[in-house]
Amino acid sequence: MIPSDWNFCPRCASPLALSEHDGRLRPSCVACGFVYFADPKVTVALLIEQGGQVLLGRRGINPQQGLWSLPGGFVDYGERVRDAAAREAWEETGLTVQVGDLLGVWDFDDTIGEKKGIALFFRAEADEAEPVAGDDLVELGWFSRDALPPIAFPLHESILRGENKR
Ligand SMILES: [Zn+2]
Known part of the structure; x- marks a missing residue:
């Protein structure tokens, strides 16, 4: 249906x-x-790492308000996916990033209120500026992968744990 x-x-x-x-x-x-x-929604998410830690944001809106996720969001109509990734990084973290390698492409479903869609995950290099939370995020933090906060989306968690769940 x-x-x-x-x-x-x-x-x-x-x-x-x-x-x-x-x-x-x-x-x-x-x-x-x-x-x-x-049509499926297309999203991008960014894995930004510095000194062995990954940048996560605490969500200020539902779905999964209060839990943590990788910065990212929806690709706009007519927008190139890498431009969308850089834009989302800027809106949500205030960082200018160089969007790097594609980590992978995964499907996601609406089991926790997300729309059904396609998620592209990119590595990204950030400038030296201090990140500032914006848009859908209310707080940012650097976390090591063995001390992650509660993660909003199972797909983000599997990426952070290095599992390739497709
Ligand atoms: Zn009509």
Whole structure:
């Protein structure tokens, strides 16, 4: 089942109804033929390390408010993924980063209130500036991997523990 919080056609404002297109039931407009193809959300997250410690942020919003995650966020429409990673680093940590190697690509689901989507994890090098929490994060900290705080997302935790859970 494809989730949809749309009840009306964004093109002509007629009610949407489920009908089959490309093998699945999708919200569709009987009046104008519009079909809503739900797309996965694309996210980027950054592994920024200094002196054997990794930079984590405590989340100020749900899902998982109060728990810790790698800096990151959603890729905007038309935005290059590496630009999105650098932008999210700047918004959430105040750091100018050089986005480095791709660590991997993983799927995530909405078991804890996230949207279904695709997560890209990058290594990143930060400038020497002191990080300052912003956007979705309320606090930042450097942590060694054997003394991690409560991590918000299982996928982030597996990355931090060096597991390749795909
Ligand atoms: Zn329509």
